[in-house]
Amino acid sequence: MSVPALAPIPEARPAERVGRRLRALAEARPRRRPRLVFGIVAVAGALAIGATQMGLSILTTQGAYEVRTLTAEQRSATWQKQILQEEVAGLSSPQFLAANAAALGLVAGGEPNYLRLSDGKTLGAKQGASDQSAIQALSRAAVANAHVAGVPLVTDPEASLSSGVSVDEKLLSETPTPPAITDGLPTPTTH
Known part of the structure; x- marks a missing residue:
């Protein structure tokens, strides 16, 4: 296989060059003003x-x-x-409700009675509550409740539950205080 020979490219002559020609203008164009x-x-x-x-x-x-x-x-x-x-x-709270119930004259009974719904029969002691309540709700509460301290009861605006069980001053005076620590922690004597 043979490769055909390529013909040489003829060079362009200076007179035949394609391009822009510069020429002189007769008058300069007026410059445009930007539009307002x-x-x-x-x-x-x-x-x-x-x-x-x-x-x-x-x-x-x-x-x-x-x-x-x-x-x-x-x-x-x-x-x-x-x-x-x-x-x-x-x-x-149960304390406040019990105190108001006692102030209204309600008493806590001893033994409960039950009503059987199937036949309407009463089961239990069949005795009413006595005049004495098993719970003394109007006296000081066993546990202090700051939320109801000073809140008046239903029947007497002057009466309220006190703020809790008072601390015996005598008991406090008899309790020995621990010794003051001045030279570090005390250590026990050992043999």
Whole structure:
């Protein structure tokens, strides 16, 4: 196989070069002035963008203040809710309910009676409660309840449960106090 020979490419002559030719103008063209409408639109657009950004910034700042105010109101409402829940818990405590029941004249019975629903028969001691209650609810409570201390009872606004069992001052005066530690911890004597 033989490779055919390529013909040489003829060189372009300087007179035949393709391109632009420079020529002199008779008069210079007048320079165009920028149109006034384009300038006004550009300035108005820049002012509109600036005003929009300022308005959004003001709205965002106002929203932040409103969120802060609402958060403070929510915190205050949560505290009020907790306070009311504690008051309800104190007023619904067994101590306070028993004291109010005793103040109204109710007494705690000894043995319970039951009613059988199938035939309506009463089961139990079949005796009413005596005038003496097994629980002395109007005296001091066995366990202190700060939520009902000072809260008036139903029948007597002057009467209330006291704040708990009083501590005997004599018992406190007889209890020895531990020695003061001045030189470190005391150590036991060993052999």
